[in-house]
Amino acid sequence: MSYIECRKLTRAFHKGDTVIKPLRDLDLDIEEGMFLALMGPSGSGKTTLLNLLAGIDTATSGSLKIGGIELTSMPRSRLASWRADTIGYIFQLYNLVPVLTAYENVELPLLLHNYSKKERHAKVSLALDLVGLADRYDHYPRQLSGGQEQRVAIARAIVGDPKIIVADEPTGDLDAAAAAATMAMLKRLNIEFKKTMIMVTHDPKTAAVAQKTLHLEKGQLIENNA
Amino acid sequence: MVALKFVPFALKQIARRPTRTLLTICGVATAMFLFCAIQSMQQGMKDAAEANAAETTLIVYRENRFCPFTSKLPERYDGRIAAVPGVKSVLPMKIVVSNCRASLDVITFRGVPSDMFVKQAQSQFRILEGSIDDWNRRSDAALIGATMATRRKLKVGDRFDANGVVSIVAAIADSDEAQDKNTAYVHLDFLQRAAAIKSLGIVTEFIVKVNDPKDMESVARKIDAEFAHDTEPTQTRSEKAFVARAAGDLIELVGFTRWLGLGCVFAVLALVANTVVMSVQDRVREHAVLQTLGFTGFLIARLIVLEGAIVSLAGGIVGAGLAVLALRWGGVSLSTEGVNINFSASPQILLTGLLVSLTLGIVAGLVPAWQASRSDIVESFRSV
Numbered sequence: 001m002s003y004i005e006c007r008k009l010t011r012a013f014h015k016g017d018t019v020i021k022p023l024r025d026l027d028l029d030i031e032e033g034m035f036l037a038l039m040g041p042s043g044s045g046k047t048t049l050l051n052l053l054a055g056i057d058t059a060t061s062g063s064l065k066i067g068g069i070e071l072t073s074m075p076r077s078r079l080a081s082w083r084a085d086t087i088g089y090i091f092q093l094y095n096l097v098p099v100l101t102a103y104e105n106v107e108l109p110l111l112l113h114n115y116s117k118k119e120r121h122a123k124v125s126l127a128l129d130l131v132g133l134a135d136r137y138d139h140y141p142r143q144l145s146g147g148q149e150q151r152v153a154i155a156r157a158i159v160g161d162p163k164i165i166v167a168d169e170p171t172g173d174l175d176a177a178a179a180a181a182t183m184a185m186l187k188r189l190n191i192e193f194k195k196t197m198i199m200v201t202h203d204p205k206t207a208a209v210a211q212k213t214l215h216l217e218k219g220q221l222i223e224n225n226a
Numbered sequence: 227m228v229a230l231k232f233v234p235f236a237l238k239q240i241a242r243r244p245t246r247t248l249l250t251i252c253g254v255a256t257a258m259f260l261f262c263a264i265q266s267m268q269q270g271m272k273d274a275a276e277a278n279a280a281e282t283t284l285i286v287y288r289e290n291r292f293c294p295f296t297s298k299l300p301e302r303y304d305g306r307i308a309a310v311p312g313v314k315s316v317l318p319m320k321i322v323v324s325n326c327r328a329s330l331d332v333i334t335f336r337g338v339p340s341d342m343f344v345k346q347a348q349s350q351f352r353i354l355e356g357s358i359d360d361w362n363r364r365s366d367a368a369l370i371g372a373t374m375a376t377r378r379k380l381k382v383g384d385r386f387d388a389n390g391v392v393s394i395v396a397a398i399a400d401s402d403e404a405q406d407k408n409t410a411y412v413h414l415d416f417l418q419r420a421a422a423i424k425s426l427g428i429v430t431e432f433i434v435k436v437n438d439p440k441d442m443e444s445v446a447r448k449i450d451a452e453f454a455h456d457t458e459p460t461q462t463r464s465e466k467a468f469v470a471r472a473a474g475d476l477i478e479l480v481g482f483t484r485w486l487g488l489g490c491v492f493a494v495l496a497l498v499a500n501t502v503v504m505s506v507q508d509r510v511r512e513h514a515v516l517q518t519l520g521f522t523g524f525l526i527a528r529l530i531v532l533e534g535a536i537v538s539l540a541g542g543i544v545g546a547g548l549a550v551l552a553l554r555w556g557g558v559s560l561s562t563e564g565v566n567i568n569f570s571a572s573p574q575i576l577l578t579g580l581l582v583s584l585t586l587g588i589v590a591g592l593v594p595a596w597q598a599s600r601s602d603i604v605e606s607f608r609s610v
């Protein structure tokens with residue numbers, strides 16, 4: 001059994017009388033520790049799949065098991081604490097909380113656990129060091145460059161030590177240098193910290209960092225030179 | 227309700243829009259100031275209506291007269307009243323008020339026989355300044371209530387002039403009786419001589435203590451019967467009934483302010499709810515991010531409620547605090563027909579104000595918090 005198992009995974013949205021199906025009967029297995037890139041044209045269902053894997057969306061039908069746990073039937077509040085333990089989510093547009101400093105943004109996910117202030121400090125420091133922002137604790141998002149913001153977001157995603165990190169076009173809004181730095185970081189998290197990494201990207205160069213690339217089209221995987 | 231570690235987060239969110247937050251706090255403070263002023267008036271009315279001694283005290287007044295100006299009874303009635311079976315004691319009293327109509331700044335003089343007053347003063351008053359002995363030594367001495375002293379800024383030794391009566395403050399005292407707080411007690415013969423219309427041997431009323439509360443009615447009827455055929459017939463009522471009649475208009479007015487108080491409550495609710503709704507709308511995406519991080523909808527809801535509660539409580543602290551300070555400093559009281567309604571400025575009023583503002587803050591946040599807690603993460607990301 002694979003770590004992540006999608007069976008006939010389908011997501012449908014109802015808009016009035018029409019039904020949109022960004023994902024149709026998708027079968028997918030992802031091994032633990034894998035670095036997977038998802039590519040495909042705009043609207044092909046990449047984000048929808050990522051959201052299901054991250055547990056922030058629920059499938060309409062089919063099954064999705066992660067670490068043996070079925071997500072599709074899990075109630076909302078259980079799903080929330082499952083996310084807190086299992087998932088780190090990296091967005092294209094960083095999504096930092098603007099009124100919080102870099103330090104406080106990274107601390108946020110830790111507030112959900114019973115860590116002491118000291119323990120939280122140790123973990124936040126470690127995460128910020130790892131992304132090379134040890135000197136920016138007190139900076140607010142608006143005082144940081146895009147690349148730095150994304151690094152804070154990466155620190156926030158890994159601070160709780162989740163098994164899986166998902167990233168939706170993490171370099172989509174960055175210049176070439178910042179993009180390369182971000183990808184190096186994600187690669188390191190995969191190799192050194194054994195994080196299962198699932199990343200959506202448009203860019204073949206970015207996808208090349210991954211172990212494996214899958215192509216989506218109209219909500220289905222197209223088998224090719226994987 | 228919410229772990230302490232989230233409080234700094236809530237405070238930062240509140241500070242996010244400083245102008246909006248400040249305006250809301252000002253609005254809540256204004257409404258809570260009014261609310262507390264009204265509460266204090268209501269409490270004052272209650273205190274007046276529930277005068278302590280009411281259970282065994284009768285007031286003998288001139289029949290068909292309602293103002294101290296016009297109620298004139300011969301002082302020598304006291305012996306005949308004392309002879310009525312069931313009567314325990316009789317205190318003749320002359321009352322001079324500066325204004326018989328409803329007013330905010332009335333000075334009430336009560337002239338009482340010196341020896342009788344000295345006898346009962348020990349149990350009736352807590353002397354804050356000066357002494358009863360000083361009062362007894364000077365013929366123009368006055369013992370004044372604490373509220374009146376605050377309002378008129380009087381100290382022991384001060385001379386004060388009201389309605390042509392010039393007296394010297396010999397003692398300042400507090401009392402459980404609402405009426406005493408705003409009254410100047412002077413020697414009866416001094417007041418009779420000093421009053422604008424000379425009236426030796428004339429008093430305004432008799433305060434009669436009855437042995438048994440059950441006899442109130444019958445004793446009152448017997449007293450009135452005793453004087454029915456004199457030139458100055460009497461009308462005797464329980465102190466409670468007397469205050470209720472004299473202050474009837476005021477009580478109605480003060481009762482009406484209940485609605486103003488209710489208006490304040492709704493104003494606070496609307497203000498805080500509006501602020502919370504706007505800040506929730508501003509943060510749809512952020513709440514989706516928090517949920518992605520693993521925050522439950524319930525936790526987000528509690529954080530939103532906490533924000534509303536903090537803003538509302540801040541307004542409450544300012545408004546209720548200022549109200550109680552102002553009332554303390556001003557020693558405000560309403561008077562009519564010689565009956566005083568002292569605005570209460572007790573810590574209880576402050577506590578009520580704080581509790582009410584806190585509760586309203588929580589209630590105002592409930593609906594937006596509930597909505598935010600149910601919002602769909604993916605929808606929220608797509609909508610902004």
Ligand SMILES: Nc1ncnc2c1ncn2[C@@H]1O[C@H](COP(=O)(O)OP(=O)(O)O)[C@@H](O)[C@H]1O
Pocket residue numbers: 013015020021022040041042043044045046047048049604605608
């Ligand atoms: N919540 C939603 N409601 C309606 N339609 C949606 C929703 N989410 C996605 N879609 C539709 O599903 C399709 C796939 O979307 P998405 O997964 O975001 O594509 P991608 O990330 O590959 O660009 C699109 O046509 C999009 O409009």
Ligand SMILES: [Mg+2]
Pocket residue numbers: 046047048168
């Ligand atoms: Mg997408």
